[in-house]
Amino acid sequence: MTKKSLSLSDERDRGQAIALLKRIIAENGREHIRGYAVAVVCLVLVALSTAFLAWIMRDVIDRIFVEGDRAVLFTLPFAVFLSFLIRGLATYGQGVILARIGNDVVARYQRRLFAHLTDLSVDFFGENRSAQLAARINQNVSGVRDTLNLTVTSLARDLLTLIFLIFAMIWQDWVLSLIALLAGPPIAIMISGLSKKLRKATRQSIDLNARVLGSMQETAQGIQVVKAFTMERLLRERTEVLIQAAEERSNRIAVITERSGPITETVAGLAVAAVIAWSGYRAIAYGYSPGAMFAFITALLLAYDPARRLAKLQVQLERALVNAAMIYEILDETPRQADAPGAKALVVPRGEIRFEEVVFGYHPGEPVLRGVSFTAEAGRTTALIGASGGGKSTVVALLERFYDVESGRILIDGQDVAGVTKASLRGQIAYVPQHPTLFEGSIRDNIRFGRPEADDAAVEEAARRAQAEEFILAQPLGYDTPVGENGVTLSGGQRQRLSIARALLRDAPILLLDEATSALDTRSEILVQRALEAAMKERTVIVVAHRLSTVVNADQILVVDRGRIAERGSHAELVRRPNGLYARFHGLQAGGGAADEAVGDTIPQAAD
Template identity: 75%
Template sequence: MKAPILTGGKAERGQVIRLLKRIAAENGREYLGLYSVAAVCLVLGSLSTAFMAWIMRDVIDEIFVAQNRSLLVALPFAVFVSFVVRGLSGYQQGVILERIGNNIVARYQRRLFSHLTDLSVDFFHENRSAQLAARINQNVTGIRSTLNLTITSIARDLLTLIFLIGVMVYQDPLLSSIALVGGPFIGVMIMRLSRKLRSATRKSVDVNSRVLASIQEAARGITVVKAFTMEEVLRQRIEALIVEAEERSNRIARITERSGPVTEIVAGIAIAAIIAYSGYRAVVYGYSPGSMFSFITALLLAYDPARRLARLQVQLERALVNAQMIYEILDIEPRQPDAPDAPALAVAGGEIRFEHADFNYYPTEPVLRDLSFTAPAGKTTAIIGASGSGKSTVIALIQRFYSLQGGRILIDDQDISEVTKRSLRSRIAYVPQEPYLFQGTIRDNIRFGRPEATDAEVEEAARLAQAEEFILLQPQGYDTPLGENGITLSGGQRQRLSIARALVRNAPILLLDEATSALDSRSETLVQTALEEAARNRTVVVVAHRLSTVIGADRILVMDKGQVVEEGSHYDLVNRPGGLYARFYSLQNRVGSDAEALAETVHGRG
């Protein structure tokens, strides 16, 4: 995911140029008109600054030396007008650049979110979500800063400097050459600092993202933090990250500001020498004080844009590092792209068939081995087995969260790898083992299952999921805002909202991954009744640990080590001598523990 950090030479310059070209290509045409207006304003500001330096000669010579009364109004008025032009143009370009910058940030935020939602699930398993969000938050302004720095530096600072140097050369070519002698020295120093800054900036971004991610994770898991008295441990861990982030930031500050003293010293020597020499010429040889004053004014006014240009590469390096890290994310290709001409899935009955499916998360740890089974259309197929047998993986593969290493999965004889993911998932309703609720109201969270659902349909789904009872007890009923992940609700209540979200989708295929695991006995009974009603005329695949939830299934699959080792109805399996399911059932009735613990006990005994 991370691009190499280049440290110098032609390769470095080439990478910077390519990045700048990409930023310009993606944004230049979009903002060409606004940037043109801003550039005109910047040019006007530059011209007014140079004009103030140029007119100082006439102010001194005509008013103070020649005491020309006819110019007492015209020259001061011209100075006033130049200040007005500079002020108005500065205001206009500032507003335009901020407007462009805010729009760029918004565009890239939308683009990043859209791209992230296109990436496969394994990307989010490999990258911590809190750290990813923190990194994006820091990096997203990099493109804005790159464009604005480039425009302002070229149209304002560079042009101002050129115009002022023109005034200086016009007034005194010899003194101008003396003033510019320190430029190459400062340029070499800035290039050296820029190389150091690039590496330091990337490391700083990484550390700061870890700090923000740790704080977010601590806030999300605050109940666990307090339950296990982890406050001091987390304080120490975050303190160490904060100290490291502070040290990184201080290093960047030292590198960034290192150019300041050198620039000031060189500029001070040049300006002091010019004032002394020009004063000597005025005293000894009678040179015009107006020309000297105009020259020195231009020299002093040129100092600020020259200093900003000297620091430009340092600032641009920081902006480009952030921009590059944004493009590293945008350039990640989805691992499960749809084929260019992939058709939409057409579901008639909803039969799901695994044919010799092989899958692993890691090359050395196979999860499914030559798995074959059929979940009949309109029927309920339950999957049980020990932890790690591949039950939840089956649910994930049906939704094409991952790609098979071998074999295929078909829905109504259509290979799901050859249809669009959107059409596939739109025909599936899913209830995960751990319910997740989003920011918004209870009604919003149920409606996520089908955004076009009416209020009546949302409320009907809540009733089917046995959720309306507790929803109506909330302060604002269905319109009650939820805390982060519904923290104010119990686990069973969150799960019932998750079930309601699946029911309102009204999809022909329903996947339940331990959908009743978080419910108490009363809620489980109520929800089980609702699910049985919701399963009518749908293909349902249920992963369960409690055998009580699968007894009524049309077909039960028993998985072990990534394969189906038994299948049949509850009656068939429970009466099969020596069968794994029969042992699960026997142990459950004897000790009353859940199916997963029973499966692991049986599996451990061989």
């Protein structure tokens, strides 16, 4: 890159950093204005008391040790003690206040992040690995707090302390002050150069550490598969590469960050040595007061610590701002399935569902649905069967508006789902996914997610209808038994029955079943099928299935092949069609064959 392009890049980075700092202060300053005001007062007291110690040293040396004035033998030591007392109390006050404000800021951003993540579209989570996302948030969320605290403490404590001490130094001797201040410019130039290198290294380190933590989390979640396929060595090797890269990047940051130390110490040492030599020469040659010299050197040494912190401020602030910027990248992510302007609540008097020439693909140029049209009559059951990758589950996802169609319309009782609020749409739908998901909490809590206001009696009734009560009561604490991470303590069939109980408790006019019985054994499938048949009455039901036993009684069966509706009709009608896809599918299942081969090949990289 040319010097001009590098200069423009630096200016752009500085502009972005300033804009980000303004945003952080604007979002959090007013909320904690009183707390910051008290903290600033405490920090000012710290700065004043520190400068006072340097200023009073002249009188301490000259009047007590040189002149032997007994009149000040009590007052001056008491003033020094009082200065230390004030500084100690003020330091405690500002530390507690800033810690509380910082903890509140972290909590507020955690709430914002969680609320925003739940508002984001399903495709966002498809593009970002959940484990790495969680790890990255965990690392970045403190960036806003650190930015605010660094700004406040640096300006109100370190900068004021340095200013007051420089004033005390100039008051004592302006020539010595000029010698001491010559150390400032070279240190500032060096720190500016280091901060540019640190910005890029910090972001790389955060990304690598997020991948390491994400890898560990994914391994813990899939430990049974890891052990079943003896993947331990392979995963250790893959994670070792990430850990080594993260370690190297962290070492690089340490080298950049600490590089300021030797240079700062060397330059400051030269300044202090020069001051001592010059002041000592004047004391010996011209009889200058030792108190003035001692007071000046005290001020100079006390000024070194805040000056050193201010020298590192840009480096520390760069790291904090990188973390904060990555948090705002998530917060600024716009939900792709946002409610349309003026969207109204969905009203479902009947529950008729109609797809009109719907075209959709997860990736540009790779359509999954190609002009799908059908009507699911109100109060009846429509079944979708076909090969994996044909688009069956995509129909369900579009009906829930997890994604928006590329063209065509989806109507519920004549209302386009794109024009109603998502909350009202999903509130009218009960959903049982192919892979049941359970959340932290008890069995009762997980069923109650279907309708949070439901009482215990309704929860238990839903469990009985889902044929789940028998195994629930066999658990150590019954309905209050914790389910473990994603229900790890339960079998696949038990998790699926809890998922069905959750949908039954929802009591919505539309019921979506996406391979709802796929994880059940034969006995459980029979029991749950009976429960589902009861739940389907007077509801509009869409069933996605491979097993024909779950769809033979459907009012309408749609055979989905390569993103199109290839056949439609009842079981009796479809099975009689010679050489029809459904008839071949039925023949293979009856004979124990591979059903997917009858319906068509799987379409690569297409969701079901």
